[in-house]
Amino acid sequence: MLQVRNLKVSYDGVLAISKVDINVGKGKIIALVGGNGNGKSTTLRAIAGLNSADAGQITFDGKEIGNLPAHKRVGLGLSLVPEGRRIFGRLTVQRNLELGAYTRRDTHEVQESLENIYRLFPIIKDRRNQLAGTMSGGEQQMLAIGRGLMAKPKMLLLDEPSWGIAPKFVTKVLDTIQLVNEEGVSVLLVEQNLHKALAIAHYGYVIQTGRIVMQGAGQDLLNNDDIKKAYLGL
Ligand SMILES: Nc1ncnc2c1ncn2[C@@H]1O[C@H](COP(=O)(O)OP(=O)(O)O)[C@@H](O)[C@H]1O
Ligand SMILES: [Mg+2]
Structure with missing residues (x-):
């Protein structure tokens, strides 16, 4: 796909x-x-079209997208959930979600997406009229993922979704990502928390000083001694 x-x-x-x-x-x-x-x-921002690349090809769903502006990439089905969540704390939860649909014109379909997100994340539905900034970090991350889904993407690009979240909510956020994936959305998941990320990933890449230094099936990487030494301190 990508x-x-x-x-x-x-x-x-x-x-x-x-x-x-x-x-x-x-x-x-x-x-x-x-x-x-x-x-x-x-890497994620370059794929999303927010950083310009000096070189390279990016093919998404059979199309070369490297020269398209960011909003066109969103329109083709590539949605970035940025680092640090970037939700609008002074707007309601629902308004934040609606803003995620900015590239879409069909209000009926947008409404369907909203209902779908509320079905997937009942917590977000319960809080839809609340100001987003009053929610916990974990809830805000779910909102950010929900907002990303409002673009009706084929693929989500997730930048450190476990960042700044209480440990007990990290699992919940990762469960959410798996759920979204099971609904048919492909995922490129960026994480520092490699143990958690590789546990849910089909395949993983390790990046070090701007280069991919290792890759493999999630479990294989977790069992790799070099990785354990370099990243897990074992
Ligand atoms: N806007 C920017 N201007 C200048 N340097 C940047 C900018 N963003 C990132 N960098 C540099 O690029 C490198 C990679 O950063 P980044 O992609 O943010 O890494 P990561 O997401 O893995 O923490 C770092 O050396 C960082 O200092
Ligand atoms: Mg980063």
Whole structure:
């Protein structure tokens, strides 16, 4: 569904990522894991069209999208849930969701998506008239994922959804991601929390200083001694 080839991005001439190759198959959850500052967000933002790439090809659903502006990529079915959630705290939960449908014109279908999200996340439905900023971090993350789904995506790009969430809610957020995936949405999941991410991923990539240094099935990576040493401190 998504093929990234030889992706390279720099900021003011300083290389952030290079030669990044990633595949996300239809219906899969693929993890991209690595420590802080290694290029995870840069990769996702380049795929979403929010960072311009110096080189590389990005193919989504059979189309080369590397030269399309971000909103066109959203329109084709690629939806980014950004780092730090970026919900609008002073707007209601429902208004936040509605804003996620900004590329869509059919109000009837948008309403259907809203109902669908409320079905998937009853907590969000219960709080629909509440100001989003009054919710817990975990609930805000679910709202951010819900907002991403309002674009009716074929694929979600999730940037560190477990960031800043109480540990007991991390599992809940990951369960939510699995649920969304089971509903047919492919997922590219970026995480520092590699143990949690690889536990739900079909396949994973490890990024270090802007390069993919390892890849494999989630469980294989978790059992890999080099990874244990480098990332888990075992
Ligand atoms: N807007 C920016 N301007 C300049 N440098 C940036 C910017 N965003 C990220 N970087 C640099 O690019 C590298 C990768 O950052 P990032 O993609 O945010 O990593 P991660 O998401 O893995 O923490 C880091 O060295 C970071 O300092
Ligand atoms: Mg990041």
